[in-house]
Amino acid sequence: MSTPLAEVLDGQHAAELRKAARALLKQPLLLAGGAYADEFRLVRRHASDLREWFDRNTGWSLQVDAETARLGKIAAQLADATHPARDATRSAAPFTRRRYVLLCLALAALERGEAQIALGRLAGQVVLDAAEPQLAATGIRFTLDRRDERLDLAAVVRLLLGLGVLRRVAGDEEAYVSGAGDVLYDVERRVLAGLLATRRGPSTVRAATLDERLAELTTETALDSDDLRFRAMRRSLTRRLLDDPVLYYDELTDAELGYLTRQRGFLTARITELTGLVAEVRAEGIAMVDPDDDLTDVRMPESGTHGHVTLLLAEYLTRAEGALVSTADLERHAAGLAAEHGGFWSKSAREPGAEGELVEQAVSRLAALGLVSRTAEGVMPRPALARYAVGETVVLEPRTVGAAQVPAQRKAYQR
Numbered sequence: 001m002s003t004p005l006a007e008v009l010d011g012q013h014a015a016e017l018r019k020a021a022r023a024l025l026k027q028p029l030l031l032a033g034g035a036y037a038d039e040f041r042l043v044r045r046h047a048s049d050l051r052e053w054f055d056r057n058t059g060w061s062l063q064v065d066a067e068t069a070r071l072g073k074i075a076a077q078l079a080d081a082t083h084p085a086r087d088a089t090r091s092a093a094p095f096t097r098r099r100y101v102l103l104c105l106a107l108a109a110l111e112r113g114e115a116q117i118a119l120g121r122l123a124g125q126v127v128l129d130a131a132e133p134q135l136a137a138t139g140i141r142f143t144l145d146r147r148d149e150r151l152d153l154a155a156v157v158r159l160l161l162g163l164g165v166l167r168r169v170a171g172d173e174e175a176y177v178s179g180a181g182d183v184l185y186d187v188e189r190r191v192l193a194g195l196l197a198t199r200r201g202p203s204t205v206r207a208a209t210l211d212e213r214l215a216e217l218t219t220e221t222a223l224d225s226d227d228l229r230f231r232a233m234r235r236s237l238t239r240r241l242l243d244d245p246v247l248y249y250d251e252l253t254d255a256e257l258g259y260l261t262r263q264r265g266f267l268t269a270r271i272t273e274l275t276g277l278v279a280e281v282r283a284e285g286i287a288m289v290d291p292d293d294d295l296t297d298v299r300m301p302e303s304g305t306h307g308h309v310t311l312l313l314a315e316y317l318t319r320a321e322g323a324l325v326s327t328a329d330l331e332r333h334a335a336g337l338a339a340e341h342g343g344f345w346s347k348s349a350r351e352p353g354a355e356g357e358l359v360e361q362a363v364s365r366l367a368a369l370g371l372v373s374r375t376a377e378g379v380m381p382r383p384a385l386a387r388y389a390v391g392e393t394v395v396l397e398p399r400t401v402g403a404a405q406v407p408a409q410r411k412a413y414q415r
Contacts, residue, residue, distance in 0.1 A: 017046050021274050024050065024062070025242060026295055028071040029194065031164045043069040053274060058242065059220065059235040063194060068164075070194040076239035078214040082368040083297060088158040094364075095155070101140055103156045105129050107195065110165070110187055119176050119183040123153055150177045157183075164191045233259045234267070241271055241288050245296075246370035246384045248285040284383035287370075298368045300388075305345040310362040311388065312337050317372065317381045318389035326378040330363070331355045 023030060023039035030040040043050060044064050051062040054071065061072040084094035085103075095103070109125035110117065123144050129135070130142040144150055154173040160166045166185040175181030196202075198217045207213045220232055233256055240247045249257055260267070268279035268286070277288035277295070290296065301311045316333050317325060334355035342350040349358060363379055366372040371385040 013046075016042050017049055018274060018276055020046050020050060021053070022276070022295060024054075024069065024071040025275065028073050028197075029163060029191070030069040031191065032067045034164060040069055057235065057238045057270060059232075059239075065190070067190050068194055070197075072197040073243070074197060074199075074218050074239070076236050076243060078218065079211065080244075082364070085159055087155040088162050089155075093155070095159075096152070098140070098142075098149075099152050099155055101130075101135075102126060102142070102152055103159065105142075106153070106156050106160070107165075107192070110160075110192055113187065115189070116169070116184060116186055119153075119157060119171070119173070119185070122157075123150075123176075126153065147177060150179075157185075161185075163195070164188055165195065229255075230259065234263070237263075238267055238271065241267065241286065242275070242277075244370060245298075245368070246285050246287045246382070248370070248382070250284070282383070287384065298365055300365065300369055300371075302365075305349045306358070306361050306365075308341065308344065309334065309337065309349070309358045310365050312341070313359065313362045314366060314371065314385060314388040317366075317379065318385055320381050322381055322383075324375070324378050324380050327359065327363075330359045330379065334358050334362075 020039060020042040023036055024043060027036055027039075030036045030043060032040050034040070047062065047064040047069070051064075054060045054062050060074065063070045063072070085100070086095065087093045105126045106122060108129060109122055113122075113125070127142055127144055130140060142149060144153060154177050157166065157173060161168060165188055167188060169184040169186055171181055171183030173183055176183055199219065200217060202217060205213050205216045207216050220235075237247070237256065237260055249260075252260065264279075264281070264286070268281075268288070271277055271288055272279065275288075275295070276292070277290055280287045280289045293299070300314075301307055313330060313334065316330075332355075338345065338350055338355065338358075348354060363372065363374065366379075366385070367374055369384075371382055371388075373380045373382060
């Protein structure tokens with residue numbers, strides 16, 4: 001018996017909507033001619049449904065035109081620094097405070113500039129803007145005379161190239177860094193205009209501290225009724241379930257925890273319906289797990305030396321059973337791991353003193369995944385880390401398949 005046409009069309013619509021939503025969550029800025037051109041076409045086709053869903057459930061705006069699709073994601077936890085912008089090079093170095101300031105200055109200069117700009121001219125404008133008294137008073141200094149400063153500006157430009165704000169016409173950033181040449185770019189003004197994701201203009205913010213400024217930039221309508229307060233909680237919790245690797249109950253206010261307890265099934269079902277993420281509910285919190293392992297910027301386990309080190313240190317931290325572990329203790333353990341497993345690692349990871357960098361990268365990854373928290377004294381394991389604990393080894397009996405006997409296998413099962 002054939003499937004009714006209406007059911008086929010409904011299934012196709014749901015599949016396209018899910019693919020479009022996942023594309024926006026993975027890449028909130030999509031270009032018509034970029035690597036996500038197919039996904040962009042789906043987003044544009046289903047823009048009305050997507051816009052309604054994100055506005056109702058997250059408060060994120062969706063702007064779609066003939067060239068760009070921009071999901072205005074606003075983080076639920078504004079102080080979370082575990083997912084920094086990264087240099088688009090093999091090192092993938094995280095952005096420093098200086099690079100973030102350079103990024104803002106570069107965007108301001110591009111907004112005022114022409115349709116084309118040379119990197120040297122952009123650098124000159126950045127230097128002029130950095131000399132403004134208010135910025136200089138914060139201790140930020142840019143001359144771009146030093147190679148490390150030019151490297152920082154080149155990293156900012158590569159980020160903008162990756163976002164589609166700039167398109168390289170001629171030249172090479174390495175030549176600029178070494179002082180041997182310049183680079184010419186086209187400025188994609190429509191993409192540039194869509195980068196800012198705030199609920200109010202930054203120039204209207206008058207707060208003094210960073211936390212207060214961030215709050216003003218992202219604040220919603222005055223919550224003067226129960227309906228508005230419930231809506232704000234629904235949006236905040238949905239944002240965290242979509243964006244954060246783990247939503248821990250102990251990070252919520254009493255009001256948020258009460259709302260989540262009552263509405264957990266509804267919230268997670270709505271997310272699953274749109275994205276395909278599956279709720280994993282534990283005593284300590286909720287994680288929306290992706291069966292396709294695609295909606296993440298940080299994976300674990302990961303291949304390579306640093307992935308192996310991270311997995312081994314995660315297993316070591318599970319033995320702490322929630323107790324603080326000092327960085328020095330982790331580095332000592334990493335040095336011992338190098339002696340035991342170094343034959344499988346890169347040469348640089350086996351060098352004396354490399355354990356400091358190995359531990360830093362591993363802990364940064366674990367913190368980004370919500371598996372540990374960092375303090376000035378060391379690293380604190382979080383409950384979700386228990387999934388990487390290794391239990392007792394179980395020995396399986398030999399078995400026969402056809403005429404061949406399969407040797408006994410040893411498997412370490414997680415607790």
